[in-house]
Amino acid sequence: MRNRKKGNKKTVLTLIGFAVIMLVFLFSVHFASSGNTDRQRQSLEKAIQRDVTYCYATTGRYPKTLDYIELVYGLTYDKELFEVDYEIVGSKIPPKVTITQIEGTK
Numbered sequence: 001m002r003n004r005k006k007g008n009k010k011t012v013l014t015l016i017g018f019a020v021i022m023l024v025f026l027f028s029v030h031f032a033s034s035g036n037t038d039r040q041r042q043s044l045e046k047a048i049q050r051d052v053t054y055c056y057a058t059t060g061r062y063p064k065t066l067d068y069i070e071l072v073y074g075l076t077y078d079k080e081l082f083e084v085d086y087e088i089v090g091s092k093i094p095p096k097v098t099i100t101q102i103e104g105t106k
Contacts, residue, residue: 040078051073052097055073062088082100083099083101084098085100
């Protein structure tokens, strides 16, 4: 009887240990995924700023639209993951760029 209790106790402890390891793994995957999205957003922001600056340096004016940057400078990004608001402020003032993650995406 005593050996049976020890066996049950070991099984329970093994299952609890396995569950804890699985939870740690799932949390790690989730945090790695959200960190990757943050890096993608930062990379997109830098790419847009680089293209806007290059356009101004070579032409003396800022791009009028985000479509122009995509067409002329080859900007690409995941449009299902990010929404980019590109707002012209003035002819000699850099455009206001706001990048937001689309809800429901990770």
